[in-house]
Amino acid sequence: xxxxxxxxxxxxxxxxxxxxxxxxxxxxxxxxxxxxxxxxxxxxxxxxxxxxxxxxxxxxxxxxxxxxxxxxxxxxxxxxxxxxxxxxxxxxxxxxxxxxxxxxxxxxxxxxxxxxxxxxxxxxxxxxxxxxxxxxxxxxxxxxxxxxxxxxxxxxxx
Amino acid sequence: xxxxxxxxxxxxxxxxxxxxxxxxxxxxxxxxxxxxxxxxxxxxxxxxxxxxxxxxxxxxxxxxxxxxxxxxxxxxxxxxxxxxxxxxxxxxxxxxxxxxxxxxxx
Numbered sequence: 597x598x599x600x601x602x603x604x605x606x607x608x609x610x611x612x613x614x615x616x617x618x619x620x621x622x623x624x625x626x627x628x629x630x631x632x633x634x635x636x637x638x639x640x641x642x643x644x645x646x647x648x649x650x651x652x653x654x655x656x657x658x659x660x661x662x663x664x665x666x667x668x669x670x671x672x673x674x675x676x677x678x679x680x681x682x683x684x685x686x687x688x689x690x691x692x693x694x695x696x697x698x699x700x701x702x703x704x705x706x707x708x709x710x711x712x713x714x715x716x717x718x719x720x721x722x723x724x725x726x727x728x729x730x731x732x733x734x735x736x737x738x739x740x741x742x743x744x745x746x747x748x749x750x751x752x753x754x
Numbered sequence: 755x756x757x758x759x760x761x762x763x764x765x766x767x768x769x770x771x772x773x774x775x776x777x778x779x780x781x782x783x784x785x786x787x788x789x790x791x792x793x794x795x796x797x798x799x800x801x802x803x804x805x806x807x808x809x810x811x812x813x814x815x816x817x818x819x820x821x822x823x824x825x826x827x828x829x830x831x832x833x834x835x836x837x838x839x840x841x842x843x844x845x846x847x848x849x850x851x852x853x854x855x856x857x858x859x860x
Contacts, residue, residue: 673826689802691818695828696781696798702824704786721797728799 673698674715677722684730693729697721759811761846767792768804769843772814772835780819780830805833813839 681694697718705714727733761769771787772779785801788794808814819830835843 678826691821691829692781692831693798693802695821695825695830696785698826698828699782699824700785724797725799728797728803 673701674718674722677719680726681722684726684733686729686731689729693725697725759842761842762804764796764800764804765808766843766846768801768808769813769835769839772833772839773843777832777834779833784833808839809833811838811842812836813842 701718705717767788771784775783815834815836817832821827821829
């Protein structure tokens, strides 16, 4: 069940805060609504820019909590691996493939194998994905294979 | 269908996964379907490379979905089987049936 909460902070005095948009995918949508109501009550003591920062921080924490409850234990997809994927994949792949990896990591791999082995899985998949989807890596792999085949032919022929 | 359009083994598996998954066919579900039913550990890169090739041939069509938080705010890429894909899949399966119909191996 999803719950989308949008709000804008017009009362800012120090910095323009813009608008917030957070989406939650939880097991129980009503529970999330209650949590957000409590959160708003807590935040009502603050104002302006501080409130905006705190709001974002708490929302992030609650979102992570939901992810953890799905995963069953503490595990986050490796940030460096995600960065590498963003850096080395083509624009067409950048949205779909890292998203698939994160989803599989969170929903299937972590609950079965645990955080440490799941991280190893994520890194393995990252390397395999970059090797097959990055044009330069693919060219190097094919070029390397061709050179190897050429070398074998030269040495076995002579 | 000419000789160049013949389906490879993995292409056939991907198309069959699309048939089974219908509207919910994207990277994770396609890979899971193939892994569950064949016992093969396939990478996302291999799945997407095959899907790209099938899309170039006109056998499948892709569209981007909405970003979701469980995927770190990234969108899903959904795939749908098109009429030429269904035709190619049927022809491929008929060819295998014709070749193997009268043979009992073992």
